[in-house]
Every structure is written in structure tokens, then in C-alpha cells.
Amino acid sequence: MDLKNEIVCCFKFMNLILEPKVLDKCEYLCKKYDVEPEEFCNIWCAFAASAMCTDAPTLQQLEQVERRELQKLNNSCPKTPKSNRVENRKNEEKEIKDGENLLGSDEGPIVTYGRIFNDGKGQLDMHSIMLEGTAELNSGQCVHLNIDKVHDKAIFPGQVVVVKGKMLSGDKLIAESLYTDAIGDLSLEPAVTEDPLRIIAAAGPFTLDENLDYDPMRDLLEYVSTNKPHVLILMGPFIDENHPIISKGDIAVRYDAFFENLIESISAALEDTNIQIVVISSMKDVHHHKVYPTPPYKLRENYPNIKYFPDPCLFKINDLILGATTTDIMYHIAKEEVVTMKKSDTLSRLPAHILQQRCFYPLYPPNSEVNVSYQFLESYGMMERLPHVLLLPSKFKTFAKNIQGCVVLNPERLTKGNIGGAFADLSISPGQTPTAERLNCKILNI
The missing domain is CATH 1.10.8 (Helicase, Ruva Protein; domain 3)
Incomplete structure (x- = not known):
């Protein structure tokens, strides 16, 4: 072609x-x-x-x-051909062994920071790690990064790191220590609550692959109507672009009209209750913007029991701070990261990356499914505060984990192909102690 x-x-x-x-x-x-x-x-x-x-x-x-x-592309770093990487690595290892005595008092250790990236095509590996410096610190200079001496490491492209080490031959940095955790810069005061708070959260798709009947959504709304939480959080996609019927275009109405009708039915199902509905957008919705961060949905009709938020978002329910993204960033990082830890809990390590980087989508370059606007990501995709609860719906199995005081929750998706999925039911008891100690989470199958 x-x-x-x-x-x-x-x-x-x-x-x-x-x-x-x-x-x-x-x-x-x-x-x-x-x-x-x-x-x-x-x-x-x-x-x-x-x-x-x-x-x-x-x-x-x-x-x-x-x-x-x-x-801006004229200023990008040159790539190292993949065919030269193995030979370069051998030469580098020889330089490290033969010239380590030259790295002593004449250069001494340096401390710098920058972003991890891959020096060529394909997946990041131990031979292709580079560090891109900042424009302010070293005019964006790129150096090869050797991390053989760093134990228990988990790195991925786009990760911002602080490196302590020694320079070799001017374009190679031998790392002795690697720091990736910036959570300490974010304060997290307990969510002070005088009354119990109950939240139900679910992520789309909300209908089975074989039809557009949205039966799982109706089952969810029936559960919500019966149990009466204070807040229902619904995370897109609502009209998934990958749904077999949608992808074929076998639908008689306009997508935006279909979406309006769907939201109207959700509002009507709970209009006789005091339940507030939070709707979070998704770039996978066929009728919506194909960019991340994704702006909130805009509808012609106003429903007083529904509030719309972008993807990603930070929002408050009373004093409780919640963060959420509908994009499967954990799965995307898992496909790219290099892990040398002997013992590591994957489902704790992956969400920790998001919190440590203080960014809802720290992977660079992004997964091919995601069109990232880095101008918007810098403005709307960073964590100015550490949330008490972080919602990360993913292909991975459901979990709820306390990571440095933040309860990270994967409710999975409400449907998985032609079978029902899961959703989360959270209860926070009153008090002033750390929020994670007062939060109870149930993952329920639909």
C-alpha cells in the first residue's frame, strides 16, 4: 500500500x-x-x-x-539501529570491567534525572535502556543507561527516574541507584466522615457482545435501586467501538442519539431515589473524542441526578477524594515493563507505578490504542493530590489493595464478551482514622 x-x-x-x-x-x-x-x-x-x-x-x-x-520532531533523539545493540552492549560491558578504576575520584558519583526510553524498535530490554534528560537540566541529552548494579528493578518506557551513578565515555551512565517514587510529595489527610458512605462503581462495556440490549446494565441498576448507595460511578465505554455490532455499523440510529437514550434510561431508573450518578468518559466510545485525556460527555438534556467527568479525573464525595481512569494503563505498562525482581506482586507493582509517577498515563510512547495529547496530559492527567480511592478498571483480575494509604481498586468490567463481569460495592464507615482502615470493598459478579 x-x-x-x-x-x-x-x-x-x-x-x-x-x-x-x-x-x-x-x-x-x-x-x-x-x-x-x-x-x-x-x-x-x-x-x-x-x-x-x-x-x-x-x-x-x-x-x-x-x-x-x-x-518539534527535529529535536528528537537519534535511534540506535537494533543490529548494533548487541555489539554495543559487549563493548560497554568490556569498558565497565576494564575502565571501572577510571570512574573513581576523577569523576565521582553524579545524581541526575530524566525519562526512560527505548533506543530502538521492539520491547524495552536490558540492552536498549536510555535516559532522556530534561531541557532545563542538560538540554535533553540522551545517554545509554546500564542498570546491572541496581537490584529489584521494574522500569518501563516513559518512567521518570532519579539516577545516582557514574558516567562512562561521556554517553553511558552506570546506575548504582534508581529512584522512581514521588508519592512522598503528595499529602493524604484522612477523609473525615460523620456518616457512613456507600459507593457502587462499574466500568463498561455494559452490554454483551451478542446484542445491544444492555441487560447487565439493567441488572446493575436493579441492584443499585435495591441497595441504595449514596453514589453510583459509571465508567465508559457505554457504546464500545469494539463491540461486534457497533464495529460493523449495524445500528439504525445515530450513535449520539443512542447514547442520549441510554443515559436517559439510567437517570429514569434511579430518579425516585437520592442516588447521585457519576459518569466518566472513555475514548473507546464510538460517538466521543478519540483522545486521552478525554473530555466529559456533553448531552442536550440535563439530568439533575447525573454529573459528568473527564477521563482521567480526580473528584470529591464529601471529604473523600477519588481518582479514576477508564483506560487500561496497568495492562499497557505490563506489556512494556522490564522486571528483574525475584519476588514481586504484579497487582501491587503495576498500580504503584501510577501513584509513584503521579500520572494517570505515564507510559511513553503510549499503547497503539491510545491517542495521547501530551499538552492535555500535563494539564489534566497528573495527580495533584493522592486520592483516598483510585479506580483502575482493567483486564486483570479484580483486586483492592492499600498502597501507601491509597486504596487502589480494579472492579474489572461489567461484561466480558458474552458473559457477565463484575462491579464494586464500597462502604466507608464514619471516623477520622486513615481512610483505608475504614473502607470495606466487595467485588460482585453481575
Whole structure:
């Protein structure tokens, strides 16, 4: 497939049709900046989200994209060909053994920080680790990072680390210590509550793959109506773009109208109660923005018992601070991280990464399913405060874990293919002691 056709396919996937002159401009920019069509489309999506644009690009907008985004690519770090990595590694190991005595008093240990990234294509491994410095500290200089001396490590691309070590030959850093935890900078006061608080949380998809009847959603709403929590948290997707019927386009109504009807039915099912409904958006919703962070849903009708939040989000219920993201960041990190710990609990280590990095999506580059706007991520994807409860729905099995005072919860998804999934029922008892000590969580199958 030639370059133009690849560009057409990428934009068609986003339901965007390019005019001939616009297509020619896209082809020119891809060639000029050596950008793959898929990456170019992702760059456009991030720009379009910031400009609140849902239409295909214009020539004027592409010029803005070039100035704001593509010209930055000229400053990116060069890649090391994969074929040279093994030989480079052998040479590096020899330099470490033969020249370690040169690293003593003449250079002494240094302390620096930066971001982990991969020096080539493929998955990160012990031979391809690099450290990208900050513009303020060392003008974004990139060095190879050797972590053979660091025990019990778990690293992934995009992870911000502090390194204590010694420089070798000017472009190799031999790490003696590696620090990744920034939780200590975030304060967490107990959530002072005078009355019991009950929260039910569920994540989509909310219907089975074989139909669009939303029977699991109705079963959930029946449970909620019977048990009467104070708050119901519903995390998207609501109309999953990967649903077999949706992906084929076998639906008679507009997606936005379908979504409006679905939200109306949720509101109506609980309108005779005092239950507040929190709805968190998802970029996997076929009718919504395909960018992360994802803005909240906007509906024509106003429902007084429903509040809408973006993905990710931090919000308060009385004094209780909750954080949530509908994107499966734990699964994405698990596919990329390098772990050398002899004993490590995966389901504690993965959510700890998110808290330690103080970021809802610290992986870079992102998973191919996620179109990240880094301008928005810096503004809306960071944790300014440590939440008392962090909701991370994932493909992994359900869990609830206390990680440095934060209860991290994976309620799974309400449906999994053609079978029912699970949801969470949380109760927080009154008091002033640490919130994790007063929280009880039940994971229930639908």
C-alpha cells in the first residue's frame, strides 16, 4: 500500500474523509518529517482535540500542526539501529570491567534525572535502556543507561527516574541507584466522615457482545435501586467501538442519539431515589473524542441526578477524594515493563507505578490504542493530590489493595464478551482514622 492510501485508511478509521489538496499536504508532511501515517493521524487527533475540532483537517490547520507539533520532531533523539545493540552492549560491558578504576575520584558519583526510553524498535530490554534528560537540566541529552548494579528493578518506557551513578565515555551512565517514587510529595489527610458512605462503581462495556440490549446494565441498576448507595460511578465505554455490532455499523440510529437514550434510561431508573450518578468518559466510545485525556460527555438534556467527568479525573464525595481512569494503563505498562525482581506482586507493582509517577498515563510512547495529547496530559492527567480511592478498571483480575494509604481498586468490567463481569460495592464507615482502615470493598459478579 502506498503512502497516500495508508494516510487515507488512517483518517477513514477516524471517520474523516480528506480532500485531495489536504491529502497531498499530509503526504508532503509525512515525507518531510519522516512520520508514519498512523503517527501523523494521532498527532492530528491530539491537535483536533485541543482545538475542539471534529471535522477533517484543512490546509490552514495542517500548517498549524506543522508549526506546533511536527517541527518539534527535529529535536528528537537519534535511534540506535537494533543490529548494533548487541555489539554495543559487549563493548560497554568490556569498558565497565576494564575502565571501572577510571570512574573513581576523577569523576565521582553524579545524581541526575530524566525519562526512560527505548533506543530502538521492539520491547524495552536490558540492552536498549536510555535516559532522556530534561531541557532545563542538560538540554535533553540522551545517554545509554546500564542498570546491572541496581537490584529489584521494574522500569518501563516513559518512567521518570532519579539516577545516582557514574558516567562512562561521556554517553553511558552506570546506575548504582534508581529512584522512581514521588508519592512522598503528595499529602493524604484522612477523609473525615460523620456518616457512613456507600459507593457502587462499574466500568463498561455494559452490554454483551451478542446484542445491544444492555441487560447487565439493567441488572446493575436493579441492584443499585435495591441497595441504595449514596453514589453510583459509571465508567465508559457505554457504546464500545469494539463491540461486534457497533464495529460493523449495524445500528439504525445515530450513535449520539443512542447514547442520549441510554443515559436517559439510567437517570429514569434511579430518579425516585437520592442516588447521585457519576459518569466518566472513555475514548473507546464510538460517538466521543478519540483522545486521552478525554473530555466529559456533553448531552442536550440535563439530568439533575447525573454529573459528568473527564477521563482521567480526580473528584470529591464529601471529604473523600477519588481518582479514576477508564483506560487500561496497568495492562499497557505490563506489556512494556522490564522486571528483574525475584519476588514481586504484579497487582501491587503495576498500580504503584501510577501513584509513584503521579500520572494517570505515564507510559511513553503510549499503547497503539491510545491517542495521547501530551499538552492535555500535563494539564489534566497528573495527580495533584493522592486520592483516598483510585479506580483502575482493567483486564486483570479484580483486586483492592492499600498502597501507601491509597486504596487502589480494579472492579474489572461489567461484561466480558458474552458473559457477565463484575462491579464494586464500597462502604466507608464514619471516623477520622486513615481512610483505608475504614473502607470495606466487595467485588460482585453481575
